[in-house]
Amino acid sequence: xxxxxxxxxxxxxxxxxxxxxxxxxxxxxxxxxxxxxxxxxxxxxxxxxxxxxxxxxxxxxxxxxxxxxxxxxxxxxxxxxxxxxxxxxxxxxxxxxxxxxxxxxxxxxxxxxxxxxxxxxxxxxxxxxxxxxxxxxxxxxxxxxxxxxxxxxxxxxxxxxxxxxxxxxxxxxxxxxxxxxxxxxxxxxxxxxxxxxxxxxxxxxxxxxxxxxxxxxxxxxxxxxxxxxxxx
Numbered sequence: 001x002x003x004x005x006x007x008x009x010x011x012x013x014x015x016x017x018x019x020x021x022x023x024x025x026x027x028x029x030x031x032x033x034x035x036x037x038x039x040x041x042x043x044x045x046x047x048x049x050x051x052x053x054x055x056x057x058x059x060x061x062x063x064x065x066x067x068x069x070x071x072x073x074x075x076x077x078x079x080x081x082x083x084x085x086x087x088x089x090x091x092x093x094x095x096x097x098x099x100x101x102x103x104x105x106x107x108x109x110x111x112x113x114x115x116x117x118x119x120x121x122x123x124x125x126x127x128x129x130x131x132x133x134x135x136x137x138x139x140x141x142x143x144x145x146x147x148x149x150x151x152x153x154x155x156x157x158x159x160x161x162x163x164x165x166x167x168x169x170x171x172x173x174x175x176x177x178x179x180x181x182x183x184x185x186x187x188x189x190x191x192x193x194x195x196x197x198x199x200x201x202x203x204x205x206x207x208x209x210x211x212x213x214x215x216x217x218x219x220x221x222x223x224x225x226x227x228x229x230x231x232x
Contacts, residue, residue: 028144032151039124043156046120050160051167053113054204057106058168059175061196062188066176067096069187078187081180110207117211121153125219136224146220153212154205161204165197 036043067087070078083089087096125132132145176184 028147029151032148032155036152036155042120042124046117047156047160049113049116050157050204050208051164053109054161054164054200055168056109057203058165058197058200059172060102060106061200062169062172062193063176064096065192065196066172066184066188069189070180070184071096073187078180078183085179110203114207114211117208118214121149121212121215122218125215132219132222133224142220146216149212149216149219150209153208157205157208160208161201164204165200168200169193169197
């Protein structure tokens with residue numbers, strides 16, 4: 001641990017030197033990781049909702065990348081296969097995108113995911129009243145409590161979004177292979193595939209952080225006396 005010297009002015013104008021113990025950032029990461037381990041199954045449920053939403057987003061994006069790769073080959077057989085599969089492709093179209101229906105379904109699934117994360121984090125705050133009160137009685141500042149919850153959400157978000165993005169991409173590749181054969185899988189651009197996976201992962205992490213923001217503020221602004229007084 002490190003120490004930080006603080007010089008505060010007294011009412012009579014004299015200065016008083018105080019010592020404030022500041023935990024290193026890596027120690028905060030360790031505490032957050034241990035908290036996730038203790039509440040593993042609750043964290044797993046929260047993460048699974050994120051995995052499902054992100055995997056759907058990744059599936060749609062990678063499927064469009066595969067379709068665009070097939071069109072880029074200028075193979076009329078692959079083009080007809082896409083049309084038979086339901087893609088709305090005109091005679092002069094050289095690329096496809098998500099339909100309005102797909103976009104709305106993705107947005108709704110992501111919104112449901114955020115609501116689920118907020119609800120789970122609020123329940124986590126309720127369960128940890130005494131823990132938060134104890135840390136505050138020991139001198140933990142509001143920003144330290146806020147940092148712990150944000151780190152926990154960041155870890156869950158990175159793990160859930162990463163797994164979901166990879167799972168969605170894998171299912172999309174398998175679906176393309178079953179419907180169009182190996183030519184469809186070979187036609188996809190690796191760069192576009194990685195970009196789609198990265199976008200889905202980034203969106204998942206952002207959703208996780210947005211979902212924890214309000215519960216983290218509730219925990220950070222909690223009064224130590226009120227938190228210690230709560231009976232479970």
